[in-house]
Structures are given as structure tokens and as C-alpha cells.
Amino acid sequence: MTTVERPVRTFVLDAAGIEKSYRRGLRHRQNILRGADITLRPGEVVGLVGENGSGKSTFMKILVGALRADAGTVVVDGKLGYCPQEPVFYERLTCDEHFELFGRAYRMSPAAERRARRELYAALGFERYASTRADRLSGGTLAKLNLGLALLADPEVLLLDEPYAGFDWDTYVKFWQLVAQRREQGRSVLIISHFVADEERFDRIVQLRDGRAEPR
Numbered sequence: 001m002t003t004v005e006r007p008v009r010t011f012v013l014d015a016a017g018i019e020k021s022y023r024r025g026l027r028h029r030q031n032i033l034r035g036a037d038i039t040l041r042p043g044e045v046v047g048l049v050g051e052n053g054s055g056k057s058t059f060m061k062i063l064v065g066a067l068r069a070d071a072g073t074v075v076v077d078g079k080l081g082y083c084p085q086e087p088v089f090y091e092r093l094t095c096d097e098h099f100e101l102f103g104r105a106y107r108m109s110p111a112a113e114r115r116a117r118r119e120l121y122a123a124l125g126f127e128r129y130a131s132t133r134a135d136r137l138s139g140g141t142l143a144k145l146n147l148g149l150a151l152l153a154d155p156e157v158l159l160l161d162e163p164y165a166g167f168d169w170d171t172y173v174k175f176w177q178l179v180a181q182r183r184e185q186g187r188s189v190l191i192i193s194h195f196v197a198d199e200e201r202f203d204r205i206v207q208l209r210d211g212r213a214e215p216r
């Protein structure tokens, strides 16, 4: 038997020189990103901070491929999970049905999907809403569902846009337990926050300012 040595990964996500402007009226463009760079290494938990409107959500949408950049490159090595700032859901589907749908999209086996779903219900504490339609859920439970869907396929890179804005304290604590567990497994997490209350929970913090991302 031959052993193929896989090179040790130095990063799971690497973005360089990202530029993005939005049209403002007929003639003007607003430059939001002006050469922003970011690298995520395996097992890192990184915070992305910046003032309101500094371009954090725009940057993350480009990192996950939901939005096209005007310039720059993004390389992702591994499976990616994304939790947008505004929860995306299907009004008429229950939580269970969301997990089934996403499990199929991720090409998980039904058994693997159900196992992951059970763990996520337990970890985030919303099992009792399993059969509730999304349009009947509170904002906090919808946020849990969105986080759960991003985590379903156990992604190497997890990108979260203000994930705990609507969480109560108990869920906030559970959230950080989940993040710590992922770090131990060598998974990486990038978390957007408009304020950083618990700086020590991050390995490092990157600040978006004037269209660039700098260590803080």
C-alpha cells in the first residue's frame, strides 16, 4: 500500500485585493472595499469588526461567493457554511423540513442528516420547534435555525454575519460552546460583530476600515 501524503493546509480561506463599489444614483459609485485581504487558518476563530456600513456584510458575501467582487481573488479549501445577517427561510416549511432540504442539497445521507439535526437541536435548544413552520417562529429561533443550517454539513469554514444579535444569554453561551468545539476539531470560524464584547473568545480580530481589513 502506498501512502499519499497530503500537504498540511496553511489556510482554509484566503482572499486578496478584494474591491467592491455600489452604484449611488446615476453617476456616482460608492467604494466599499478597496483592496481588502483576509486569511483564515485551520482551527482559527476570527472576529470581523467595523462600523455600521463599513462593508462587513459585503465582504462576507464576496467570501462565500454570493456576491461578485470588482477585483481580487478568493480561494476556499474545504466545505463552507454561511449564515447571512438576515435569516433566509421558506415560510411554509418546518424546521425539520428545512434540515431535510439542506441535507439533500449538501448530498448528505438521510441518516447523517438526521443525526446532525438532532445534535444541532440539542446544542442550540430548539428541538420543540422541530414541527413548527418557519413563519411561526420568533426571530431568535429563526436565527438558531439559520445557524443550524450553516452547521449541518460540518463545514471546514464557517462564516457568520452577526449570528448572536437576536440571541438570549443562554443561547449566546451555547453558541460559544459550539464555536469552541469547532476550534478543537480544527474547524475555522469567521464571525462578524458590530461590537466585540468578549475579545478573549477570538484568536484574533480583524477590523474593516476605509475598505481595508487590518489586524486590531
Ligand SMILES: Nc1ncnc2c1ncn2[C@@H]1O[C@H](COP(=O)(O)OP(=O)(O)O)[C@@H](O)[C@H]1O
Residues within 6 Å of the ligand: 022, 023, 032, 050, 051, 052, 053, 054, 055, 056, 057, 058, 059
Ligand atoms: N446592494 C447594495 N446596493 C447599494 N449599496 C449597498 C448594497 N449593499 C450594501 N450597500 C451599502 O454599502 C455599505 C456597506 O454595507 P454593508 O456591507 O451591509 O456594511 P456592514 O455590514 O458593515 O454594516 C453601506 O453604505 C450600504 O448602504
Ligand SMILES: [Mg+2]
Residues within 6 Å of the ligand: 056, 057, 058, 085
Ligand atoms: Mg452587516
